[in-house]
Amino acid sequence: MVKKRIISVIAALLVLILLLYLATLILMPKYMSVSKEGALISEYYTEADLGNTHQVIFVGDCEVYESFVPPVLWDEYGITSYIRGSAQQLIWQSYYLLEETFEYESPDVVVFNVLSMKYGEPQNEAYNRMTLDKMRWSGIKADAINASMTEEENFASYIFPLLRFHSRWNELGAEDFRYMFKRDKVSHNGYLMQTSVVPKESDRVGEELMDYTLPEIGFEYLDKMKSLCEENGAELVLIKSPTNSWKFWWYDEWDRQIEDYAEKNGLDYYNFIGEEDIGLDWSCDTYDGGIHLNVYGAEKMTLYFGKILSEVYGVEDLRTDDDISGVWDKKYDDYIKAKEESI
Numbered sequence: 001m002v003k004k005r006i007i008s009v010i011a012a013l014l015v016l017i018l019l020l021y022l023a024t025l026i027l028m029p030k031y032m033s034v035s036k037e038g039a040l041i042s043e044y045y046t047e048a049d050l051g052n053t054h055q056v057i058f059v060g061d062c063e064v065y066e067s068f069v070p071p072v073l074w075d076e077y078g079i080t081s082y083i084r085g086s087a088q089q090l091i092w093q094s095y096y097l098l099e100e101t102f103e104y105e106s107p108d109v110v111v112f113n114v115l116s117m118k119y120g121e122p123q124n125e126a127y128n129r130m131t132l133d134k135m136r137w138s139g140i141k142a143d144a145i146n147a148s149m150t151e152e153e154n155f156a157s158y159i160f161p162l163l164r165f166h167s168r169w170n171e172l173g174a175e176d177f178r179y180m181f182k183r184d185k186v187s188h189n190g191y192l193m194q195t196s197v198v199p200k201e202s203d204r205v206g207e208e209l210m211d212y213t214l215p216e217i218g219f220e221y222l223d224k225m226k227s228l229c230e231e232n233g234a235e236l237v238l239i240k241s242p243t244n245s246w247k248f249w250w251y252d253e254w255d256r257q258i259e260d261y262a263e264k265n266g267l268d269y270y271n272f273i274g275e276e277d278i279g280l281d282w283s284c285d286t287y288d289g290g291i292h293l294n295v296y297g298a299e300k301m302t303l304y305f306g307k308i309l310s311e312v313y314g315v316e317d318l319r320t321d322d323d324i325s326g327v328w329d330k331k332y333d334d335y336i337k338a339k340e341e342s343i
Helices: 002-027 036-049 070-077 091-104 114-118 125-132 139-148 162-171 174-178 216-231 252-265 295-311 322-342
Strands: 056-060 081-085 109-113 235-240 268-271
Touching: 002 162, 002 174, 036 081, 036 091, 036 125, 056 091, 070 081, 070 295, 070 322, 081 091, 091 114, 091 125, 091 139, 091 216, 109 114, 109 216, 114 216, 114 235, 114 252, 125 139, 216 235, 216 252, 235 252, 252 268
Parallel strands: 056 081, 056 109, 109 235, 235 268
Antiparallel strands: none
């Protein structure tokens, strides 16, 4: 009799756990038709599980995942790459994503976009979720959560997302059930394609600040990122993407601080704002009035930076490797097909 009761209790607990698991799968945002950038972090693990490694890893915010196109970098220079980007990715998140990446592979070059250096504290739960929820569980993810949480957030809601998303039940649609177990692929090795054209019309600049000092925590994590790259035999390269909208203005005072840091620490820093040789045309190379690049602008940026990776850093051309070419030629074909279908 006691044995039957124990079995019944265990069975009930298993059913409850299963129901909670299914409820979590249903209620968590899917990031398929809207806010696709929320699906970027999880896609890296498919590459990692297949054993695909990369010579170049990009980390940072939208200024990397909408400015560089890995399939184009491959087709033109034979360089393999992945963009571990996410919306409003803060520098401590970039650091922990990079630390996690080194658990899977050993890139030759790590490229970090410096825009997030302007943030000195956690910013927004919605953006935190886009970066953190789909990281695989590890001590690294726990550290990233602790570094990123706003005052209104709590760690338990990241362990049990149902605590955060239980109220979404009245927002559920067909997409939530369709993508319960498997999501569509939204990126091309981390690049999120945008094919619309909305010209830049305003020359408005950023408002004056009371203090132009970049937060110290950014330099602390930049130190950590530099040490991490050195420990793993990777070259750290700092960049500022060519976009410079009033909405995300990059001040000259900030730029000088990054230049000084790079010089003192033996790092290369490339500020692409206003770089004419890229060939950007702001009447057709942006999809949102100059805030971000569209696919045409991103291809130009990729071709320009690929030459730097090849000639300055000596990243090897792997197009003669039949095994790697087989994988990457298909990636390029898929990219071209997706581009043609989106135009």
